[in-house]
Structure formats: structure tokens, C-alpha cells
Amino acid sequence: DIQLTQSPSFLSASVGDRVTITCRASQGISNYLAWYQQRPGKAPELLIYAASTLQVGVPTRFSGSGSGTEYTLTIGSLQPEDFATYYCQQGNSHPPAFGQGTKLEIK
Amino acid sequence: EVQLVESGGGLVRPGGSLRLSCVASGFTFSSYSMHWVRQAPGKGLEWLSFITSSSSTVYYADSVQGRFTISRDNAKKSLHLQMNSLRDEDTAVYYCARTPVSYDFWSGPTRHLDVWGQGTTVTVSS
Numbered sequence: 001d002i003q004l005t006q007s008p009s010f011l012s013a014s015v016g017d018r019v020t021i022t023c024r025a026s027q028g029i030s031n032y033l034a035w036y037q038q039r040p041g042k043a044p045e046l047l048i049y050a051a052s053t054l055q056v057g058v059p060t061r062f063s064g065s066g067s068g069t070e071y072t073l074t075i076g077s078l079q080p081e082d083f084a085t086y087y088c089q090q091g092n093s094h095p096p097a098f099g100q101g102t103k104l105e106i107k
Numbered sequence: 108e109v110q111l112v113e114s115g116g117g118l119v120r121p122g123g124s125l126r127l128s129c130v131a132s133g134f135t136f137s138s139y140s141m142h143w144v145r146q147a148p149g150k151g152l153e154w155l156s157f158i159t160s161s162s163s164t165v166y167y168a169d170s171v172q173g174r175f176t177i178s179r180d181n182a183k184k185s186l187h188l189q190m191n192s193l194r195d196e197d198t199a200v201y202y203c204a205r206t207p208v209s210y211d212f213w214s215g216p217t218r219h220l221d222v223w224g225q226g227t228t229v230t231v232s233s
Contacts, residue, residue: 032218034218034219034220036152036220038152042225043202043223043224043225043226044144044152044202044204044220044223045223046219046220046221046222046223049217049218049219049221050216050218050219055221087151087152089152089154089219089220090218091212091218091219092218093213094166094213095154095166095168095169096142096154096157096212096218097154098151098152098153098154099151100151101151101152
């Protein structure tokens, strides 16, 4: 099974900051990588799929990139509503797997 | 509005059974494949099971294989998860989620979950 490791697990930042979260796969996943945002007590929401395609309705301050085994989610200018937990998910091979999450907190 | 609403969660004893349901609205349910994903308290997301739009193909995580059964009723726009032989470690919030294709998750380029329900809580405890 493919393992996903996100870094960092916790991130403290301020409104207006630019932040990057990394997701590393235990083997190549051919850009089958999605990113989700989960606010406390809420369901996950899709942000990006196919490594870099922005889901309809998601603000353009969110962007994704990467290839092979390393992928990144970048938030261009943090807004108050962006403080949440972020998960990556691989869709290269069974079973689909999620990273352990990155909790983004307000500094 | 595209929506998924789960129900059926509750408190159950170890070894017991529970049947979760997920009702869809705002889209043509019969044209989409579906998943169940869970989240234990304070933990991350764990994928559990997948079913194609026609129910022709299903997949399970090793952790629930042989204990859980996914099914759907397209006429009623509903997805189900029959959970048997429940264990303490099955305690979690259970989400249903949609993949925006009708076919096998592993057959095409679409490998993400685009719509999620709000979740239903299952507690396994004596």
C-alpha cells in the first residue's frame, strides 16, 4: 500500500502569510493527488485534484503542484477561514489513502 | 443544491451490527460512484469502501473486509454500509462521499472525492 506523509503536521501562521504544505508518497503516484480542507466539526471539502486542478468554487489563492512522489499545496495569502486541517489523498493504486493531516493554526 | 445526508449512527456494543444510510439530492445519484470514509476521534481520514454506479464493482479496506458491506439503491437515491462484528476501533464519524464518475475508481483518470456528507457518528462501547 502507498503511504502518504504530510509535513509539517502543525503549522502556525498569520493572516496574509503564504504557506506551503508538502505531501510525500512512498512511491510515485502519477499526479493522482487530491487536497482537502476540513474545518473543525465539518466534513472535508475538495480543494484540488489531479495535483494541480482547482475545484470549481475554490478561491484562487489555493494552488497545487508536484510530480512523482512529492506534491505541495500552497495558500497564497491566508484568510481567517483558511485555518483548518488539510489532507492529501492518493488515487494511484488501491487502497486510496490519506495523509495524516496538517493542522494550520493562527499565530 | 448537491447534498449527501448520512444517518443510522449510534451507540452499539462490541460484536454488534449497525446499518448506515446516505441519501443523495441535487444530482443524478445513479450516475455516480460512491465511497464511505471514516474519521476516528481526533484522528485522520480512513477510506473504507467504494461502489460503482451500477453496483457492479466494490472495494474494501483490509480493516473492514469481511465485516462491512457496501450497497446502494439507485431508485431511492441511497447508499448503505452494513457493519457487522463491530469493534471498539470502529468508533468514528462515518462520511459518504461521491466520485464524479460512474465507473470503477481505478479505470479512469478521476481519482478524487468531490462531494461529502456531514457524517454520522458511530460509537462502539460496552
